[in-house]
Amino acid sequence: MHPNIGGVGDASSPMEKHLFAIQSIKVGIIFKSYEPLSSILAYARRADELGLEGGFWFAEAYHWFRHYGYEARGAFACLAAAATVTRNIPIGLGIGSPYMRHPTIQASEACALDELTNGRFIMGMGAGKVGINYLEMDIKEKPPVKVHRESIEIFRRVVKGEAFTYTGEFYSSEMPAISPEQRFHRDYIPVYMGATGPFMQRLAGQIADGLLLPGLTSPGFVRIAQGNLAEGFKKANRTRPEGFPVGGVILCSVLHDGNKARDAARRSVGIYVVNKVKNIQNDEILSSSGITDEELAPLRARITSGKEELTDLITDEMMRKFAVVAGTPDEAREILQGLVDEGMNLPLMEVVGETEADKLKTIDLIASDIVPQLKPAKVTA
Numbered sequence: 001m002h003p004n005i006g007g008v009g010d011a012s013s014p015m016e017k018h019l020f021a022i023q024s025i026k027v028g029i030i031f032k033s034y035e036p037l038s039s040i041l042a043y044a045r046r047a048d049e050l051g052l053e054g055g056f057w058f059a060e061a062y063h064w065f066r067h068y069g070y071e072a073r074g075a076f077a078c079l080a081a082a083a084t085v086t087r088n089i090p091i092g093l094g095i096g097s098p099y100m101r102h103p104t105i106q107a108s109e110a111c112a113l114d115e116l117t118n119g120r121f122i123m124g125m126g127a128g129k130v131g132i133n134y135l136e137m138d139i140k141e142k143p144p145v146k147v148h149r150e151s152i153e154i155f156r157r158v159v160k161g162e163a164f165t166y167t168g169e170f171y172s173s174e175m176p177a178i179s180p181e182q183r184f185h186r187d188y189i190p191v192y193m194g195a196t197g198p199f200m201q202r203l204a205g206q207i208a209d210g211l212l213l214p215g216l217t218s219p220g221f222v223r224i225a226q227g228n229l230a231e232g233f234k235k236a237n238r239t240r241p242e243g244f245p246v247g248g249v250i251l252c253s254v255l256h257d258g259n260k261a262r263d264a265a266r267r268s269v270g271i272y273v274v275n276k277v278k279n280i281q282n283d284e285i286l287s288s289s290g291i292t293d294e295e296l297a298p299l300r301a302r303i304t305s306g307k308e309e310l311t312d313l314i315t316d317e318m319m320r321k322f323a324v325v326a327g328t329p330d331e332a333r334e335i336l337q338g339l340v341d342e343g344m345n346l347p348l349m350e351v352v353g354e355t356e357a358d359k360l361k362t363i364d365l366i367a368s369d370i371v372p373q374l375k376p377a378k379v380t381a
Contacts, residue, residue: 024243025340027371028054029363030094030348033078034061034070039356044082046360048089050367054346055090055122056082059249060097064130067308068271076109083117090120094212094249094348095194097128098151099142104173106151107158114185124212125151126194130275142170145199152191152207159189192245196285198228205232210245215272215350217248218323220288222342247346248339251324253353254365258327260354261362262316265326268352269319270299270310277303289321325349329369336370341377 029047031040047056060075075093083091091113096106106125114121127144150168157164163177192210195201204211205228213225226246233240251268255261276285277300286296299313323339325332339347349366353359 025345025347025371025374025376026054026245027052027366027374028057028090028092028247028346028348029366030057030059030092030249030350032059032061032065032070032350033073033075034065035073035078037073037078037081039359040078040081041085042356042360043351043363045085046363048086050363052089052363052367052371054247054348055092055120056086057092057094057122057124057348058082059094059350060128062128062130065271068267076113079113079121080116083113083120086117086120088120090122091117092122092192092348093124094192094247095124095126095128098125098147098171099127099139103151103154103171104158104175107155110155110189111159111183111185114189119186122190122192122210123155124192124194125155126212127196127200128194144197145203146170148193148200148203149207152193155191156188159185160187192247195225198224201225201228202232202235205229205234205240206236206238210247210346212346212348213246213248213344214285215249215251216269216276216285216289216322216324217250217339217344218289218321219338219342220290221285222246222248222339222344224284224288226343243345245346246344247348248344249350250336250339250347251322251326252332252349252351252362252366253324253326253358254329254332254362254370255353255358256328258331261328261332262319262326264353264358265319265324266314267309267311268350269314269322269324271308272322273299273310273314274303274308278308289323291318291321329365332365333370333373337374340374343377345377 029052044056058075058078061072063072065072079091110123147170150171154166154171154173158175161178161183165174190209192212193204193208194212195204196214211229251265253261253265299310319326323335325335351359351362353362
């Protein structure tokens with residue numbers, strides 16, 4: 001287990017000690033909710049046994065993933081299953097969409113999970129464009145910043161249990177109070193915002209308890225997000241809490257056979273590229289990695305042709321630029337360190353592999369060979 005390191009850094013002068021603090025790192029595990037429930041129980045149990053302080057998370061999968069032979073399962077059901085076999089680590093949703101569920105329903109699910117986990121639940125909220133793109137909904141008519149601001153406000157009021165009436169531009173709710181004796185969850189459940197674009201990242205700095213960055217986040221994209229996050233804190237005249245969580249979904253395959261590990265990650269990288277080009281439509285995620293237009297051209301051409309299988313086009317160099325933590329433990333640790341050095345203090349490792357056994361081995365190696373040797377980053381205090 002990685003030590004929870006705090007305090008000031010070992011700067012060489014008193015001035016530097018005022019400028020920098022040591023960033024605590026908590027590494028978690030995340031899966032999409034298309035994994036078989038029997039495997040989910042095995043992965044969650046292993047993460048808890050190994051004491052991975054970043055927790056066990058789910059990203060809600062949608063039926064779009066049937067293009068790749070994966071069946072979507074409801075994330076809240078998956079989280080409940082994981083909660084039953086864990087005792088110590090956080091359980092997190094990364095993320096649920098307010099476009100899919102009214103914020104009062106999101107709050108009801110979150111309260112149940114917080115009760116089930118004895119206060120270990122973390123709510124993640126984000127647009128989930130891969131899902132809403134296939135609904136009869138125009139996101140331009142319901143812009144994400146306004147939708148999430150209203151959703152988080154309603155969510156927090158429901159969780160708190162006090163009577164309220166809320167009328168917003170997109171959501172409204174009238175809720176009677178509930179006595180403390182009838183509430184078995186915390187009065188405040190942390191909300192982390194899943195944010196890809198600059199406006200949502202700034203909103204996270206204004207109102208959220210943490211920031212979650214998308215798949216294929218590279219060190220360059222972390223830097224961009226940190227700047228947007230800082231602007232949000234400033235706009236809200238809000239002091240950034242020490243250790244404010246900056247997480248990210250990081251594809252991960254770690255084995256002593258580095259080639260096998262990298263090969264196991266290629267298909268997932270391709271799926272993410274398709275998602276970014278076709279659904280998310282945010283080129284900054286890709287371009288901030290340092291990947292060139294020449295490298296992306298054949299991938300875009302195949303997507304434009306209607307084919308969505310890119311595995312054979314994903315090179316080792318592309319994966320390295322996208323900060324895919326794939327290879328031997330030493331190789332993987334070096335890649336992850338690059339993200340940590342930019343201030344990512346909650347890397348959520350999306351474990352991929354050919355078999356359940358390979359995925360469990362990756363989780364083992366994350367805990368034994370990677371987390372203990374990560375070097376905390378110096379961040380502006």
